[in-house]
Each structure stands twice: as C-alpha cells, then as structure tokens.
Amino acid sequence: MKFGRLVLATFFAVAFAAAPFAAQQAFGQGKAPLIKYKIVDEDSIPVSLTGKPGDPEKGKKWAIHGRLGHCIACHVMPVDQPYMGEVGPSLVGVASRYTAGEIRMLIVNPKVVNEDTMMPAFYKADGFHRVRKAFVGKTMLSAQQVEDIVAYLLTLKEEEKE
Amino acid sequence: MLRKSIAAAALVALAVGAGSGVSAEDKPVGPWERKENHVKAPKDSPLDYLVSGYWFRTPKTRALQDDDFENPAFLWVEQGIEEWSKVDGKAGKSCASCHETAEKGMKGVSARYPVYSAKNKKMMAVTHQVNYCRENYMKAKKWKWESGKMLGMTAYIGLQSRGMPVNVSIDGPVRPFFEAGKDFYHERRGQFDLACVHCHQANFGQYIRADFLSQGHSNGFPTYRLKWQKLGSLHRRFRGCNNNIRAIPYKRGSPEYTNLELYLAWRGQGLKVESPSVRQ
Numbered sequence: 001m002k003f004g005r006l007v008l009a010t011f012f013a014v015a016f017a018a019a020p021f022a023a024q025q026a027f028g029q030g031k032a033p034l035i036k037y038k039i040v041d042e043d044s045i046p047v048s049l050t051g052k053p054g055d056p057e058k059g060k061k062w063a064i065h066g067r068l069g070h071c072i073a074c075h076v077m078p079v080d081q082p083y084m085g086e087v088g089p090s091l092v093g094v095a096s097r098y099t100a101g102e103i104r105m106l107i108v109n110p111k112v113v114n115e116d117t118m119m120p121a122f123y124k125a126d127g128f129h130r131v132r133k134a135f136v137g138k139t140m141l142s143a144q145q146v147e148d149i150v151a152y153l154l155t156l157k158e159e160e161k162e
Numbered sequence: 163m164l165r166k167s168i169a170a171a172a173l174v175a176l177a178v179g180a181g182s183g184v185s186a187e188d189k190p191v192g193p194w195e196r197k198e199n200h201v202k203a204p205k206d207s208p209l210d211y212l213v214s215g216y217w218f219r220t221p222k223t224r225a226l227q228d229d230d231f232e233n234p235a236f237l238w239v240e241q242g243i244e245e246w247s248k249v250d251g252k253a254g255k256s257c258a259s260c261h262e263t264a265e266k267g268m269k270g271v272s273a274r275y276p277v278y279s280a281k282n283k284k285m286m287a288v289t290h291q292v293n294y295c296r297e298n299y300m301k302a303k304k305w306k307w308e309s310g311k312m313l314g315m316t317a318y319i320g321l322q323s324r325g326m327p328v329n330v331s332i333d334g335p336v337r338p339f340f341e342a343g344k345d346f347y348h349e350r351r352g353q354f355d356l357a358c359v360h361c362h363q364a365n366f367g368q369y370i371r372a373d374f375l376s377q378g379h380s381n382g383f384p385t386y387r388l389k390w391q392k393l394g395s396l397h398r399r400f401r402g403c404n405n406n407i408r409a410i411p412y413k414r415g416s417p418e419y420t421n422l423e424l425y426l427a428w429r430g431q432g433l434k435v436e437s438p439s440v441r442q
Contacts, residue, residue: 130352
C-alpha cells in the first residue's frame, strides 16, 4: 500500500528501545553492585561516581543516544539533531544554573529533588514496578556514562551553539 | 492578532513532522489549541478541556480519516460487513440472526462500552461481547483479539456510533473497576518509571522526541496506524505505551487493560466516536 512511505522515524522506534532484544542486551548496564554515593545538601552528589573525570565528547554521544541517555527525547540541547523533545526544560546554558554536584544528582536520580518529576533515574537499579526482564536490576547508564554526561553538560554555558 | 497566520504556519510545521524543539513562547497555535476543537470535560475531570487525538495529527493524516474511501481502515470494515451476516458455529446463526442490521442493532454500542456484565461479573469491552455472542449464542469459536476478523467487526460496530459522544457509566457496580483503571493510569511503571498521566495529561501538545503527544484518548479505536500499516486495537496501543517505557505489558483483554479502557473512556466522555480513525 502507498502508506508505507509515510511512516516517520518515531521516537519509540528510535529512542525508547522498542527495538530488538539483542540490541537491548548491549544497553542494559550491567548488574554489578551500584557504586555508593553521598548526597550533600539534599540535592547534590559532589564527588564523581567513578573517581574519574568524565569525557565530554563521549557524554554528548550518550546524551543524544537513542537507547542510552535519551536526553534529547525530552530536552532541547545545543546539538545538531532533529526531533528534540520539549517536555523538559532546554539544557542550553544548564552549567550556568547548576553545579556539577547538582547535575550529577539530577542524572543519577532526579526524584530525590522532585519526587513527581517525569525524568527517569539513570543510575538506579531497583524499586521499579513491572520492569521488562531485559532491564531488571540494571541501570539505564553506567557510572562512567553518567560522569561523561555530567562533563558534557558542564560545557553548556549560556547560549552555546554547535 | 497574529494567531491566524501563525496557525497556518503550525499546519505546515506539522505536515513536515518538524519537531525542531521550539520553546513554548514562540510556538505557533496548533489546531489542538483552538477553542472550536475543544469539548467540555466531564465533571471532576483532571483536564481543563478535551481534544481528540485527531487534532494532534497532520492535515494529511486527518484527511485520510475524513474520507472513507481513502481511510485504509475500511478494508477491515468490509470484512466486518461480510462476517455480520455469515452463519458460523453449531447454532447456525450469524450476528444478523439476533441483531438484524448493524445500523440499527449496533448504534451507540461503542459509545457506551465497556459495560459491566452482571452475569459474568466483569467488565466487557466490545471485543469481549463479540466473543461472548460467538461462544454462547452462535456456538462458534472465539476470534483472537487482534485478528483481522475481530478488528473488522469492532470497526464496523464502532462505525455505527460515529459522531456520537462517548458516554460510559461509571456508577454502581462499575465503580470499583473505574477506580482500578484510574489507579493504573497514575501508577509509575517500567525502567522509565512513567505513568500514563505523565505523557498524556501533563505534556500533551509537546514533542517527546519525534512524537507529538495527544491527550491519549480512546475515541478513535480501533485505529489504522500508519506505523503499524494495519488496523489495531486499543489494547495493542496500551501494550505499546507500556513496552516503550520498558514495562511488562498486560495481555489484550486482561481485566487490567479493560479497567483502563473504562477509565480512559470516561476521561474522553463527550468526545465524538471516530472509529475507525487514522493515526500516525
């Protein structure tokens, strides 16, 4: 039928991993016990999860990745990408609004800051309801990937354009 | 004001499916935002107004739905028409044996379903009812929920309520089922830890990646989805919305999804039935 060509690349196909199981295995982020972290002032994790600095170039990759960060599913970022979501605030200039520790907290588990938020926790592995088998006990990002994204977001000062 | 010309720009933007991430302030007015496309929300509704998923779609998609000869769902409707008077099962009956014409017998059915069946002590969606009739009155085999025949029949039945306002009962024995559906709608699930309410109540009219979020109403089902290249049931849509947030979906026709269907129908109480609709 003629409609075949009308099908658009959709968010789900691209970003929410309605995708093949083989691919998901690669993106479930390991079952190793989570690295313990300390929350300061109720909304900040000042110390790197891995003790190592993140790589902003990689961070940018994870942030726009359709099965890892999913950040652009919900946020506009200063990157050259079509279809950026708008259910979260723009991350342009985010480094001028938050400290590294606050950004790390928001990625690790934003519900600590706002329990009603729509944003997923990216470094949390349990306490979820009816998680699909492939993702049980796994975090959405590895600790190092979180650090990479933190490092990338810290480069987003004011009105940066690519 | 500028509104009219801006609205025209919005149509163009939608037509090309652009989700360029414009900020809320400079976003053009879309058809879903126009008063004349709004329907009054029922009493106690969490929404300020109701607007059909139809108005969130591109002019092209809407045009497909507007013309029954273009609407691909009608391939299935034709199958439904055929099955309506086809004798099947040991009782030697067809739907027509008991209901005469669908035009008369099925008018308004899809607008008021799901309903509570005292006999079965459960909520019945139209699909359950069709199979109930087949098994008990026709002595025929059940149809699979997502089979072509079932979709065709429910689309044909839905067609008889086209333009009628959704009007489900949520009182008396139905209440507990309604409450269960409401709880489901608000319960976070999956690794993404999201509930229906996050996407369809708090964020309709926003892009989530390339998808433009509607209020998530059920008034168009079964719906021909361009992405599926097929007519699909409401419960298939539920499974999709669950799967995408990495949550274990329920079975089509399960009590969980039937309760959710009831609650969703109430959220859209007053919207016109559009079955079979076309969506992206």
